[in-house]
Amino acid sequence: MTKALFSGCGPVAAAALLLTVSHILPVSAESPENLPKDAPASAAAATPEAALSKAQAELDTAWRALEPLGFSAGLFVEAGSVVGYGAYVPRAKASFAPTDTLVVYAQPVGYGYRETETGYGIRLTADYTLLTPSGQVLAEEKGFARLTSDSREKRRELYITLRLGFDGLRPGAYTLLARINDAVSGKSGELSLPFTVTAE
Structure with missing residues (x-):
């Protein structure tokens, strides 16, 4: 049996810890809302948020590729x-x-x-x-x-x-x-x- x-x-x-840390990060002078309107796109892409978004997209691609x-x-x-x-x-x-x-x-x-x-x-x-x-x-x-x-x-x-x-x-x-x-x-x-x- x-x-x-x-x-x-x-x-x-x-996951909860990551959220907590993200809430207490200080606003950077490099944040998109603080960048000059004529700043190059590469400056916005260098923000922590953009880097995290790129890493998450790469993780998603690797995740789907796992076989078996x-x-x-x-x-x-x-x-x-x-x-x-x-x-x-x-x-x-x-x-x-x-x-x-x-x-x-x-x-x-x-x-x-x-x-x-x-x-x-x-x-x-x-x-x-x-x-x-x-x-x-x-x-x-x-x-x-x-x-x-x-x-x-x-x-x-x-x-x-x-x-x-x-x-x-x-x-x-x-x-x-x-x-x-x-x-x-x-x-x-x-x-x-x-x-x-x-x-x-």
Whole structure:
């Protein structure tokens, strides 16, 4: 018997920090509204706002070009330790008792955005496959969970937690393949996570 839970989150403290910093930046003498009307266009392009806009456009281009779906992080973590994007406790060893729940933390990158009434929608699903060292499939399920997220901005810092419990696994080595599928872009990405089950 297999139990699985799929969850995720979008905006994070880092985004809030960026907004806070942008609000307290002093108005520069080089800001567009302070430039002479006859100032060259290159002067306006040199403002921090313009530089940030250019960097965001370059990020968007690189993001769309990612193929297949990628991950900036993907690992086993301690149960109950995930409290936000990048806020988790890695599991020291990928070793579990037969009754333990496997908790996977992942940060997908390169997914697409669907236009929605509120702005941008993310539509992901998860599959898993449990393998022996020889490649024998012991368990698998496609589309066992879905993540739907809508926001007014394009969320880049998205995290996912997968919780899986496998009953009756004998002590030994195994591999968990966790596959994330993006319904918007059609991309998929896979994490391969070896682990062992110990005797009780």
